[in-house]
Amino acid sequence: MGELRRALVLVPVDSGGLWAAELGGVRWICAFTDEAALARFARARSLAPGSRADDATRTWDYAALRGARLLDEIVPALEGVRAALAGGGDWRALVREWTLPWGTGNDLAGIPLAGAGLGGVDLKDVILSYADLRGCDLRGCDLTDAFLTGTDLREATLVNATLTRVNAGLRDLSGADLSGANADDAVFSRARLVGTRLSGASLRRVKFVAAELGDADFSDADLSDAVMVAARTAGTILDGARLEGTRHRSLRP
Numbered sequence: 001m002g003e004l005r006r007a008l009v010l011v012p013v014d015s016g017g018l019w020a021a022e023l024g025g026v027r028w029i030c031a032f033t034d035e036a037a038l039a040r041f042a043r044a045r046s047l048a049p050g051s052r053a054d055d056a057t058r059t060w061d062y063a064a065l066r067g068a069r070l071l072d073e074i075v076p077a078l079e080g081v082r083a084a085l086a087g088g089g090d091w092r093a094l095v096r097e098w099t100l101p102w103g104t105g106n107d108l109a110g111i112p113l114a115g116a117g118l119g120g121v122d123l124k125d126v127i128l129s130y131a132d133l134r135g136c137d138l139r140g141c142d143l144t145d146a147f148l149t150g151t152d153l154r155e156a157t158l159v160n161a162t163l164t165r166v167n168a169g170l171r172d173l174s175g176a177d178l179s180g181a182n183a184d185d186a187v188f189s190r191a192r193l194v195g196t197r198l199s200g201a202s203l204r205r206v207k208f209v210a211a212e213l214g215d216a217d218f219s220d221a222d223l224s225d226a227v228m229v230a231a232r233t234a235g236t237i238l239d240g241a242r243l244e245g246t247r248h249r250s251l252r253p
Contacts, residue, residue: 002127002155004067010038013061031067038062081108085121125150 009031032038042060084091092105106126123143128151141161148168155175163183174194182202189209199219208228215235225245 007033007067008064009033009067010035010062010064012038013063031065032062088121091121121146123148123151127152128156 010033011031030041032041038060081091081094083089084094095107096105108126108128123146141158143166144162144164146163146166148166148171151168151171153168153171153173153176156173156177158176158178158181160180161178161182163178163181163186166183166186168191169187169189170191171188172192173188173196174192175196176193177197178201179197180200181198183206184202184204185206186203187207188211189207190211191208192212193208193216194212195215196213197217198221199217201218201221203218203221203226204224206223206226208226208231210230211228211232213228213231213233213236215237216233217237218241219237220240222242223246224242226243226247228246228248231248
């Protein structure tokens with residue numbers, strides 16, 4: 001799902017709108033990875049009953065869109081997942097149905113979850129890479145006390161999120177955006193935060209023991225009493241950061 005959000009896909013345009021087809025009572029938007037794949041579809045379409053006589057030879061207009069835009073157009077279909085996450089329902093079953101035919105119950109990658117209440121939700125082994133977890137207000141996404149065992153948070157958007165006392169040890173948050181987040185007392189021991197944006201974040205008493213912090217942006221962050229022991233800090237930005245009481249022995253390039 002995360003790869004789809006990043007990918008540039010080609011969607012045929014018909015009568016000014018995106019080309020779609022109905023199958024199994026569901027309206028599908030047709031998207032293709034390249035022109036060759038679109039051409040194969042056009043040839044197959046020309047052989048289908050009821051097709052236009054010139055489907056195989058006519059010029060097919062198409063729009064080049066990021067997969068993220070397509071996914072964002074179908075957010076209403078994901079409201080059941082969001083509601084189940086917030087209300088303690090069986091969201092994994094809904095995700096399995098959503099991700100048919102492969103049917104995984106842990107892939108939330110790339111799904112817009114902005115404003116969804118995730119406090120206390122079991123996120124063990126969940127893939128949240130490229131997910132949009134921005135809150136709809138200044139409180140942001142609430143992950144207080146979450147234990148993120150096996151959770152993939154690469155490139156996730158966690159702007160203004162509440163990550164108080166989160167245990168994200170050994171987790172990959174490379175390229176994630178935690179700007180303005182409150183992660184006081186969180187644990188990021190041996191976590192990977194390469195290129196992670198933490199500008200303006202509250203990171204008091206956070207443990208970054210043996211963490212990978214290369215090119216991470218801590219500008220204007222509050223790192224009071226944080227532990228940054230044996231962390232790799234090549235390219236780390238600390239402009240304007242508060243470092244009162246911070247322990248930073250044995251920082252490594």
